[in-house]
Amino acid sequence: MRKHLFYLAAAIVAMSSCTESEVVEVSQSKIIGFNSFVGNQTRTEQKGQTLETLKEEGNGFYVFGTYKEENKEEETVVFDGKTTGAHVTWGESWGYSPINFWLEKGTYKFAAYAPQLSITPTFNYANNQMTFPDFVTDGKTDLLVAEAAADGIKGSNPRVVNFTFKHALSKVRFTFIDGWRNDVILSITQIKLKQVKSKGTLTTPxxxxxxxxxxxxxxxxxxxxxxFEDKTGIELKVLNSKHLFDNFIIPQTIDDIELEFTVSVRNPNNTFIELDKEKNTVKTITVPLSTGTVTEWIPGNAYNYKLTISGTTFGLKPIQFDVTEVSDWNELDDQDITDGVTNIVTPKNP
Incomplete structure (x- = not known):
């Protein structure tokens, strides 16, 4: 089994700021607005959270924001990271309601995450850190986190708050590739990723x-x-066709994690192929991931494990060909053409 490691691209995409007015005329420079950026992943069909998915209706991100007045210890919550007023969504720009405004004599700090979670994250103003207690991954949900500048933003010099979202989980993909000839039906079912640690507490840096x-x-x-199980069940009928099984996982060391799946193969006439000497036509295969070169899954990285399923997978011997010799040409005698007439001769070695 070949394993390939892909790292997240560094490209960043910027969006325009939110400037929303109500009936009472207010200076636009006093409105707290947001820009959103998302670190791009490798080109995959299941990208998880991207800038495009954040902009889809009802998605967006949730903001923590606190204000600390000069020479005072207490802090005031401006965005609580959970209620409707902290939910920033995309229209023609990033917006939220009700609108908050900059106060001049103090410092702000901001952080954000997506998507909405069943747990309640918290934000530490002093350390500029978010905490996600007892986060549980379901394998299907990506988690984005972002922090604004750690030194804070002065209310006397307001600006749009820029977020660069980072992926807090690892993306683990299994690519099943059909290694049989065309028209053979390769069935792969009961795909399971087993012994995965699914619960933890994240504190951003x-x-x-x-x-x-x-x-x-x-x-x-x-x-x-x-x-985590892929319950779809798949049939591949074309050589090199693929099936993808993606999971978003808490970063962890690969110890006893393993991939398990069941395989059967049918000829075009729908008869099953015997896959071993015992004439079994259905085989369950277990692949321990700890045997690979990757020993741990790192946040923000996408890993692609490629599995080509062919007769070799079951120890079957391929039909092979070889060339031992190509015979030489039979040489004829040299012939002279005299007066336009040539005699027919036989080969030297008839």
Whole structure:
């Protein structure tokens, strides 16, 4: 089994700011607006959260924002990260309601995440960090996190708050490739990723703006283990056709994690092919991932495990060909053409 590791691209896409007015005329420079950026993933069919998915109706992101007046210790919550007023969504620009406004004599700090979660994240103003307690991954949901500049934003110099979202989970893909000839029917069912740790607490590092990144050390992982299953069931009939099984997983060390799936193969006339000496036509295959070169899954990285299913998978011997010799030409005697007439001769070695 070949394994390939892909890293997230560094490209960033910018969006225009939110400037929304109500009936009472207010200076636009006093409105707290947001820009959103998302670090691009490798080109995959299941990208998880992207800038495009954030902009889809009802999605967006949730903002934490606090204000601290000069020479005072207490902080005021401006965006609480959970209610409707903290939900920023895309229209013609990024917007939210009701609108908040900059106050001049103080410092703001902001953080954000997506999508909406069943748990309640918190935000620490002093450390510029978010905490996601007892986060549980279902294998299908990507988690984005973002922090504005850690030194805070002065209310006397208001600007649009720029977020660069980072992927807090690892993306693990299994690509099943048909290695049989055309018209043979390859059935792959009961695909399971087993012994995966699914629960942990994430505390962001406080410096995600710019080059900052989530590391595995930002996760406190519990030992709750689950299995993720692809219940679709697939049939591949064309050589090199593919099926993808994607999972978004808490970053972790690969210990006893394994991939399991069941395979059967049928000829075009719908008869099953015997896959071993015992004449079994259905085989369950278990692949321990710890045997590969990748020993841990890192936040923000996408991993693609490629599995080509062919007769070799079951120890069957391929039909092979070889060439041992190509015979020489039979040489004729040299012939002279005299007066336009040539005699027919036989080969030297008839």
């Amino acid at each position: 406080g410096n995600l703006q710019g080059a900052g990144a989530i590391s595995k050390n930002n996760w406190q992982i519990q030992n709750d283990k689950v299995e």
